[in-house]
Amino acid sequence: MSPFSDELTQRLITLRRYLHRYPELSEQEEQTANRLEAELNVLENAEVQRVAETGLVARIPGRDRTTPVVAIRGDIDALPIQEDTGLSYASENPGVMHACGHDIHATWTIGAAHLLANEPAAGDVLIVLQPAEEVGRGARAVLESGALDDAAMIFGGHVDRRYEVGQVVVQPGPFAAATDTFEVQINGHGGHGARPQEARDPIIAAAALINSLHHIVSRTLDPADAGVVTIGHLNAGSAPNVIPDSAFLAGTLRAISTETRDRLCDEINKRADAVAKMYDVSAHVELKDGTPPILNDETAAQFARAACEAELGADAIVPLHALNMGGEDFACYLEHMPGCFMRIGAREPGGQFIPGHSPHFYADEGTIFAGAAVLTSAGRIASEALSNNR
Numbered sequence: 001m002s003p004f005s006d007e008l009t010q011r012l013i014t015l016r017r018y019l020h021r022y023p024e025l026s027e028q029e030e031q032t033a034n035r036l037e038a039e040l041n042v043l044e045n046a047e048v049q050r051v052a053e054t055g056l057v058a059r060i061p062g063r064d065r066t067t068p069v070v071a072i073r074g075d076i077d078a079l080p081i082q083e084d085t086g087l088s089y090a091s092e093n094p095g096v097m098h099a100c101g102h103d104i105h106a107t108w109t110i111g112a113a114h115l116l117a118n119e120p121a122a123g124d125v126l127i128v129l130q131p132a133e134e135v136g137r138g139a140r141a142v143l144e145s146g147a148l149d150d151a152a153m154i155f156g157g158h159v160d161r162r163y164e165v166g167q168v169v170v171q172p173g174p175f176a177a178a179t180d181t182f183e184v185q186i187n188g189h190g191g192h193g194a195r196p197q198e199a200r201d202p203i204i205a206a207a208a209l210i211n212s213l214h215h216i217v218s219r220t221l222d223p224a225d226a227g228v229v230t231i232g233h234l235n236a237g238s239a240p241n242v243i244p245d246s247a248f249l250a251g252t253l254r255a256i257s258t259e260t261r262d263r264l265c266d267e268i269n270k271r272a273d274a275v276a277k278m279y280d281v282s283a284h285v286e287l288k289d290g291t292p293p294i295l296n297d298e299t300a301a302q303f304a305r306a307a308c309e310a311e312l313g314a315d316a317i318v319p320l321h322a323l324n325m326g327g328e329d330f331a332c333y334l335e336h337m338p339g340c341f342m343r344i345g346a347r348e349p350g351g352q353f354i355p356g357h358s359p360h361f362y363a364d365e366g367t368i369f370a371g372a373a374v375l376t377s378a379g380r381i382a383s384e385a386l387s388n389n390r
C-alpha cells in the first residue's frame with residue numbers, strides 16, 4: 001500500500017509545481033525557504049529551525065529520543081538558466097530555472113518529513129533543506145550552524161534522467177568527484193612584437209604551461225584512476241604586435257580520491273614553477289578548495305540498498321552508468337559523518353535522456369514519491385540499526 005495519502009500526494013505535487021514556477025538562485029532562496037517552512041510547520045511534532053540564512057532543519061521526533069540521530073538532506077536552489085521546457089508550471093522568474101531538479105529534492109524531503117511525522121522512526125530524524133548547493137557553499141553553511149552536530153548518519157539523492165522513475169543507483173565507494181579550481185597569474189615583461197628579445201613573453205609561457213597541465217592526468221595518474229584537468233579560462237594580450245606584460249589562466253580539477261586530488265594540486269604547482277623558470281617569467285598559482293569527493297559509506301549504502309529493495313523492488317537497483325566527475329556538496333557532510341548519496345531515476349517510461357543544467361530539463365513527477373519513499377525508508381532502517389547497536 002502506498003504510504004502517500006491522496007491528500008499528501010496532492011500537497012507534494014502542488015509544492016513541487018510552486019517551487020518549479022518560482023525558482024531562486026543560490027543564497028537567495030527566500031520565498032522558497034518561507035514556503036518550505038510553512039510546509040514543515042504543518043507537522044505538529046516537528047521542531048523547525050532556520051539555518052544558513054535560507055536553509056531549514058526540522059527535527060522529527062523518534063520513538064526513543066535517546067537513539068542516535070539520522071539526517072535526510074534535500075537541496076533547494078536553482079540555476080541562472082532561461083527555462084525552455086514548455087511545462088504548464090514553467091519558471092516565471094526570468095533567467096532562473098530549476099534545471100537540476102532541486103525542486104524535486106526539496107519536495108521529496110518534505111514528503112519524508114510527513115511520512116516520518118505520521119509514523120516515527122526509532123530515533124529522531126533531521127530533515128535538512130539545504131540552500132546554495134550549486135555554488136558549493138550550502139552544505140558547509142548548514143554544518144557550521146551546528147544543527148547537524150548530533151547526526152550519526154546522512155542520506156540524500158539526486159534526480160537523474162539517465163534512469164527511469166523507480167530505478168535507483170546506490171552503491172558504496174566513490175560516487176562524485178572532488179571539484180577544485182586553480183588560477184595561474186603569469187607575469188613577464190611586455191614589449192614590441194617585432195623584438196621578442198627585449199621582452200619576456202607570458203603568452204609562450206602560458207602555452208607551455210597549458211600543454212604541460214594537460215599531461216598531468218595522462219602521464220602521472222594510474223590510468224584506472226579518474227581525474228580531470230580542464231583549463232576553461234585564458235586571457236592575455238590586446239594587439240597582434242604587442243607582447244603583453246601578463247597572462248592569466250584558470251581551470252577546474254576533478255578527482256575521486258583525496259590522494260589524486262592532492263597529486264593534481266602538487267603537479268600544478270610544480271609545473272608552473274618549472275615553466276616560469278624556463279621562460280624567465282613568474283607564475284603565481286592559486287588553488288581554491290571546492291567540495292571533496294563523495295565516498296559512500298559501506299554500511300550506509302547497505303541501509304539505502306535495503307530501502308530501495310523494500311520500497312521499489314529488487315529490480316530497482318541499477319549500476320552507475322559511468323563514474324560521475326561532477327561535484328556535489330553532499331560530500332561535505334560525509335567529512336563529518338558516514339552516509340550514502342543516490343542517483344534517483346527521473347525519466348518517465350519512453351522518455352528521453354535530458355542532462356541536468358539544460359534549459360529543457362525536467363523530472364517526472366513520480367520521482368517525488370520514489371525519492372521520498374526511499375529516503376524515508378533508508379532513514380528508518382538506519383535509525384533502527386543504530387538504535388540496536390548502541
Ligand code: NI
Pocket residue numbers: 100101102133158356
Ligand atoms: Ni543538482
